[in-house]
Amino acid sequence: MSRLQRLALFDLDNTLVDRVSGFRLWALEFCRTHGLEPAEAEWMVEADGDGLVPKETFFAQVRERFSLADSVEELWARYRRRHSALIPACRGALAGLAQLRHAGWKVGLVTNGFADVQLRTIISSGVAEHVDGWAISEAEGVRKPERQLFEIAAERCGMTLAAGGWMVGDSRVADIGGGQAAGLRTAWIDRGRLWPDEVGKPDHIVADAAEAVALILAQLPA
Numbered sequence: 001m002s003r004l005q006r007l008a009l010f011d012l013d014n015t016l017v018d019r020v021s022g023f024r025l026w027a028l029e030f031c032r033t034h035g036l037e038p039a040e041a042e043w044m045v046e047a048d049g050d051g052l053v054p055k056e057t058f059f060a061q062v063r064e065r066f067s068l069a070d071s072v073e074e075l076w077a078r079y080r081r082r083h084s085a086l087i088p089a090c091r092g093a094l095a096g097l098a099q100l101r102h103a104g105w106k107v108g109l110v111t112n113g114f115a116d117v118q119l120r121t122i123i124s125s126g127v128a129e130h131v132d133g134w135a136i137s138e139a140e141g142v143r144k145p146e147r148q149l150f151e152i153a154a155e156r157c158g159m160t161l162a163a164g165g166w167m168v169g170d171s172r173v174a175d176i177g178g179g180q181a182a183g184l185r186t187a188w189i190d191r192g193r194l195w196p197d198e199v200g201k202p203d204h205i206v207a208d209a210a211e212a213v214a215l216i217l218a219q220l221p222a
């Protein structure tokens with residue numbers, strides 16, 4: 001195997017931070033403050049579609065289901081301020097990043113999302129202290145899987161994509177497809193899912209970021 005430079009890029013949501021848990025905490029809090037049954041939090045988790053349902057759509061549904069007087073914009077604004085503060089780092093993820101950097105790796109973050117939300121998540125979860133740089137799609141005007149966002153993250157780490165590296169994430173298209181197109185080796189966090197076919201298979205399929213870190217370190221000993 002040719003020797004790769006020590007650059008490891010990571011996705012944020014459900015890779016380094018447990019967005020699902022944070023969303024559930026937010027939904028439970030929302031139910032409490034609006035006098036709703038706690039069970040409605042699970043309906044909200046479903047309706048959120050793993051964060052992929054547009055928030056205008058989501059909050060329009062929430063407003064209608066619970067007959068709320070607040071506008072979609074007000075509900076969304078409060079959510080933007082609060083949700084990110086409730087998202088914890090994934091178990092073992094921060095320790096893994098620390099291990100990588102200790103072994104001389106540069107660690108970067110490549111994430112699709114709103115600049116204010118992602119930045120708050122990066123800081124409040126503790127991820128900020130464990131990475132060398134990040135690229136957030138809204139702030140840069142380009143989204144994964146486009147190569148440019150990976151390139152920006154690499155540059156923020158003082159590197160380029162030319163000498164390769166790794167991309168770790170849970171999205172098949174944005175993280176794995178994008179990482180491959182950017183010339184990176186890839187590790188897919190399966191979250192209990194199966195890779196659907198032989199096409200575009202990642203180099204590795206792992207349970208979480210900590211396992212990806214162990215693999216990366218094992219393949220390129222310090």
Ligand SMILES: [Mg+2]
Nearest residue numbers: 011013014170
């Ligand atoms: Mg993700």
